[in-house]
Amino acid sequence: MSENKKFVQEITDMEQDFAQWYTDVVKKADLVDYSSVRGSMIIRPYGYAIWENIQRVLDEEIKETGHENVYMPLFIPESLLQKEKDHIEGFAPEVAWVTHGGSEELHERLCVRPTSEVLFCEHYAQIIRSHRDLPKLYNQWSNVVRWEKTTRPFLRSLEFLWQEGHTCHATDEEAHDETRKMLDVYAALCEDILAIPVIKGRKTEKEKFAGAKFTYTIESLMHDGKALQTGTSHHLGTGFAEAFNIQYADKNGELQYVHQTSWGITTRLIGALIMVHGDNRGLVLPPKIAPTQVIIVPIAQHKEGVLEKAEELKDLLKPFARIKVDASDKMPGWKFNEHEMKGVPLRLEVGPKDIEKGQVVLARRDTGEKIVMPMDQLKDIIPALLSEIQQNLFMQAKKHRLAKTNVASSLDEMKEQLNTNPGLIKAMWCGELACEDKIKEDTGATSRCIPFDQESVASTCVCCGKESNQLVYWARAY
Amino acid sequence: MSENKKFVQEITDMEQDFAQWYTDVVKKADLVDYSSVRGSMIIRPYGYAIWENIQRVLDEEIKETGHENVYMPLFIPESLLQKEKDHIEGFAPEVAWVTHGGSEELHERLCVRPTSEVLFCEHYAQIIRSHRDLPKLYNQWSNVVRWEKTTRPFLRSLEFLWQEGHTCHATDEEAHDETRKMLDVYAALCEDILAIPVIKGRKTEKEKFAGAKFTYTIESLMHDGKALQTGTSHHLGTGFAEAFNIQYADKNGELQYVHQTSWGITTRLIGALIMVHGDNRGLVLPPKIAPTQVIIVPIAQHKEGVLEKAEELKDLLKPFARIKVDASDKMPGWKFNEHEMKGVPLRLEVGPKDIEKGQVVLARRDTGEKIVMPMDQLKDIIPALLSEIQQNLFMQAKKHRLAKTNVASSLDEMKEQLNTNPGLIKAMWCGELACEDKIKEDTGATSRCIPFDQESVASTCVCCGKESNQLVYWARAY
Numbered sequence: 032m033s034e035n036k037k038f039v040q041e042i043t044d045m046e047q048d049f050a051q052w053y054t055d056v057v058k059k060a061d062l063v064d065y066s067s068v069r070g071s072m073i074i075r076p077y078g079y080a081i082w083e084n085i086q087r088v089l090d091e092e093i094k095e096t097g098h099e100n101v102y103m104p105l106f107i108p109e110s111l112l113q114k115e116k117d118h119i120e121g122f123a124p125e126v127a128w129v130t131h132g133g134s135e136e137l138h139e140r141l142c143v144r145p146t147s148e149v150l151f152c153e154h155y156a157q158i159i160r161s162h163r164d165l166p167k168l169y170n171q172w173s174n175v176v177r178w179e180k181t182t183r184p185f186l187r188s189l190e191f192l193w194q195e196g197h198t199c200h201a202t203d204e205e206a207h208d209e210t211r212k213m214l215d216v217y218a219a220l221c222e223d224i225l226a227i228p229v230i231k232g233r234k235t236e237k238e239k240f241a242g243a244k245f246t247y248t249i250e251s252l253m254h255d256g257k258a259l260q261t262g263t264s265h266h267l268g269t270g271f272a273e274a275f276n277i278q279y280a281d282k283n284g285e286l287q288y289v290h291q292t293s294w295g296i297t298t299r300l301i302g303a304l305i306m307v308h309g310d311n312r313g314l315v316l317p318p319k320i321a322p323t324q325v326i327i328v329p330i331a332q333h334k335e336g337v338l339e340k341a342e343e344l345k346d347l348l349k350p351f352a353r354i355k356v357d358a359s360d361k362m363p364g365w366k367f368n369e370h371e372m373k374g375v376p377l378r379l380e381v382g383p384k385d386i387e388k389g390q391v392v393l394a395r396r397d398t399g400e401k402i403v404m405p406m407d408q409l410k411d412i413i414p415a416l417l418s419e420i421q422q423n424l425f426m427q428a429k430k431h432r433l434a435k436t437n438v439a440s441s442l443d444e445m446k447e448q449l450n451t452n453p454g455l456i457k458a459m460w461c462g463e464l465a466c467e468d469k470i471k472e473d474t475g476a477t478s479r480c481i482p483f484d485q486e487s488v489a490s491t492c493v494c495c496g497k498e499s500n501q502l503v504y505w506a507r508a509y
Numbered sequence: 510m511s512e513n514k515k516f517v518q519e520i521t522d523m524e525q526d527f528a529q530w531y532t533d534v535v536k537k538a539d540l541v542d543y544s545s546v547r548g549s550m551i552i553r554p555y556g557y558a559i560w561e562n563i564q565r566v567l568d569e570e571i572k573e574t575g576h577e578n579v580y581m582p583l584f585i586p587e588s589l590l591q592k593e594k595d596h597i598e599g600f601a602p603e604v605a606w607v608t609h610g611g612s613e614e615l616h617e618r619l620c621v622r623p624t625s626e627v628l629f630c631e632h633y634a635q636i637i638r639s640h641r642d643l644p645k646l647y648n649q650w651s652n653v654v655r656w657e658k659t660t661r662p663f664l665r666s667l668e669f670l671w672q673e674g675h676t677c678h679a680t681d682e683e684a685h686d687e688t689r690k691m692l693d694v695y696a697a698l699c700e701d702i703l704a705i706p707v708i709k710g711r712k713t714e715k716e717k718f719a720g721a722k723f724t725y726t727i728e729s730l731m732h733d734g735k736a737l738q739t740g741t742s743h744h745l746g747t748g749f750a751e752a753f754n755i756q757y758a759d760k761n762g763e764l765q766y767v768h769q770t771s772w773g774i775t776t777r778l779i780g781a782l783i784m785v786h787g788d789n790r791g792l793v794l795p796p797k798i799a800p801t802q803v804i805i806v807p808i809a810q811h812k813e814g815v816l817e818k819a820e821e822l823k824d825l826l827k828p829f830a831r832i833k834v835d836a837s838d839k840m841p842g843w844k845f846n847e848h849e850m851k852g853v854p855l856r857l858e859v860g861p862k863d864i865e866k867g868q869v870v871l872a873r874r875d876t877g878e879k880i881v882m883p884m885d886q887l888k889d890i891i892p893a894l895l896s897e898i899q900q901n902l903f904m905q906a907k908k909h910r911l912a913k914t915n916v917a918s919s920l921d922e923m924k925e926q927l928n929t930n931p932g933l934i935k936a937m938w939c940g941e942l943a944c945e946d947k948i949k950e951d952t953g954a955t956s957r958c959i960p961f962d963q964e965s966v967a968s969t970c971v972c973c974g975k976e977s978n979q980l981v982y983w984a985r986a987y
Binding site: 064066067068071072073074075079080082099100101102103104105106108110111123125126127128129130131133134140141143150153154157169173174176178189190192210273331385445450 | 561584602621668941
């Protein structure tokens with residue numbers, strides 16, 4: 032029994048200390064471990080399997096939409112990073128610098144890429160000549176480094192994994208369409224696969240990407256009422272093209288600057304999964320992204336025929352679900368806890384009595400519901416249940432967001448709401464940076480986005496009272 | 510026509526200047542481009558697609574053999590790297606050092622991982638307690654950095670992509686079996702997928718991995734008679750476990766050190782593909798790894814029905830091959846050149862006359878052969894031809910290796926052979942480092958491996974003349 036003790040894992044109550052709850056879950060669901068590398072994380076097999084599933088779905092979509100994968104260098108010479116002014120200003124404070132190779136000091140420092148715009152731009156300047164070379168639709172899966180002071184696994188770490196798309200187009204309109212298209216791809220990934228509802232919109236000038244013309248974003252609400260930016264898509268305009276001289280000859284032979292975009296999602300999405308669906312028993316994973324969708328737990332597995340039946344059911348159901356048998360020598364109760372902690376959507380219990388009756392017990396992770404089902408119907412029931420769980424998680428998250436979305440028409444109202452029912456706040460904004468800054472200072476909330484779906488919840492700016500017809504979502508955010 | 514000019518790409522004759530031929534091919538087949546980052550390469554879409562195919566095949570095999578993917582940090586604190594003495598000695602001269610984060614100087618330098626043994630070891634020391642935790646079978650796909658002075662795309666670059674397996678076992682025997690098993694996985698990847706014949710064997714003490722008990726290797730022969738190490742699998746023994754204190758309680762509750770392995774292959778394999786199969790018209794890709802297996806080139810594509818038929822054939826053959834239509838507005842001749850340069854295994858030409866006769870022309874990249882085939886048989890013919898090309902490339906490479914493998918019984922003989930017919934040399938060796946060093950100094954050849962398939966080609970050491978029953982393969986190498 033003592034061997035099994037480590038599986039009784041008390042985690043902090045999420046309503047009492049959400050931050051500690053989060054840290055407990057990432058550790059106890061075996062998603063992440065720490066190392067002596069400050070601020071970096073070890074992504075353990077279970078965490079990495081989630082990332083691989085995200086990659087698989089998104090990579091397919093990226094290719095379907097005509098993009099090609101490439102790989103750019105990890106290092107960026109300092110002079111190259113400095114070519115686009117806004118960009119270097121935004122990133123310089125948070126890059127890691129390589130100054131020595133072997134025992135030699137370098138003539139020029141190299142930064143470890145925080146993002147790869149400048150590398151793509153340098154390459155594009157070399158390979159784009161004519162309108163026939165456009166569009167160029169590239170993507171890269173890689174690691175990036177940002178020198179953060181305070182770090183948390185998945186949400187903010189020194190190094191993280193991501194994909195970054197970088198494209199060049201002949202016209203502003205095409206670049207705009209691309210920016211919007213990829214935002215939709217991200218939104219579909221979040222809503223259809225991760226069961227995370229998102230709000231699509233545009234970032235304010237203050238919050239946009241360093242060097243971009245504008246930034247589109249998808250924003251999600253976490254269980255604790257804080258918002259998380261889950262993906263961004265930037266229209267870069269011609270700013271980088273001008274700095275890097277990326278020109279093409281149009282049909283009349285005249286040189287034109289290309290119009291660019293870049294867009295990315297990161298391992299942060301795993302943090303969103305945890306904070307949107309998790310509960311006090313640990314992780315809850317949507318079936319479409321779960322590494323294991325069904326865990327078979329044999330009951331009284333030492334009895335004749337039990338393990339055999341468990342394996343038989345696994346083989347039978349393999350074509351319909353990612354399914355595993357837990358045949359370890361722990362007690363069933365410990366196994367229940369462990370797989371609940373890991374958020375496995377469905378548990379299938381099968382013991383001697385079940386075998387006698389030709390049935391199994393199915394337990395849903397999302398609702399806790401237990402149902403007895405005839406074995407010969409499992410091929411139909413399991414896919415149906417997985418799909419129901421997927422939908423239910425999405426609906427629950429939507430309901431939660433609705434309950435935590437308020438409308439404010441004054442700063443005081445905003446403060447009050449953020450204290451009593453923290454979440455998203457819909458409020459009108461005049462567009463002035465001064466108001467945006469003041470709102471942040473007074474309430475701790477930042478502008479999340481100017482949503483595409485505009486509505487008029489008031490007629491004046493929530494801060495200065497000037498007339499305004501622009502709706503903005505505000506929230507405290509990760 | 511001028512638009513198309515860039516596709517007439519003369520490359521250097523491989524018999525005249527193999528190094529230049531190689532550089533021409535990687536550039537003109539659009540595998541790689543250079544950037545302002547010294548010694549690093551941009552892997553372009555076509556090159557990266559080859560890497561993705563290698564990854565797909567190998568990752569599946571790695572998982573089938575029970576391994577799980579994880580992700581370790583990019584940075585290693587200097588003190589951690591120093592824990593295993595042989596290891597740091599081997600790697601210190603070639604690591605890149607991060608000394609600053611943002612504007613702050615770091616208390617301790619971080620090296621950019623040249624390999625991740627120490628990170629895995631630190632993690633293993635935390636998560637392994639009992640014999641029940643063993644074996645631990647982890648793998649990682651990542652980038653690594655080695656500060657090389659002279660670099661060449663794929664073969665030797667500052668940064669490269671690879672996978673690194675790291676495992677822990679209860680016994681020396683299990684670790685040994687793992688080392689050997691993964692070498693076999695690599696050998697199968699090379700021979701069955703990349704059509705590159707390999708010699709399996711053990712590295713000498715001098716050539717083994719820094720910190721390993723011994724290193725197994727697969728060695729291949731390139732077209733120019735130089736050898737290339739295409740994959741290695743290290744038995745680490747308990748050296749790292751002792752340095753990092755990775756212990757487990759055995760069934761009697763006694764603490765034991767784990768026995769470890771590590772193994773890797775890199776983007777170097779793309780270099781091997783080029784140098785084993787390439788010819789004076791460019792790249793030649795084995796069908797199993799080719800991003801495009803069949804390229805359809807429409808003839809007189811402006812004529813009615815030609816492009817439609819090309820698309821129709823593509824849709825028909827899609828389930829049987831990775832197939833594309835080149836509908837660009839270049840002349841067919843330019844398209845032929847371009848796809849030959851890129852090593853596409855099969856070209857399918859279809860024009861108005863072919864359509865009339867219900868036939869197409871198929872051209873093999875490996876033999877140059879052209880055959881006329883009825884359209885309605887393509888579903889059978891194309892898979893058969895692709896499989897024949899795959900086999901033929903492997904047989905050609907084997908024949909080439911045989912013709913370039915010599916037996917030497919003296920140093921003079923060795924020198925003579927390396928000058929007249931450079932390639933692999935089979936010769937006996939006494940096992941003394943002094944002889945190994947002398948051979949390298951006198952001939953430029955290094956020991957490639959002590960092959961598993963031993964034979965007696967002489968009875969005395971090729972260098973000192975002492976009695977020896979150990980066969981070694983020697984060659985000048987990349």
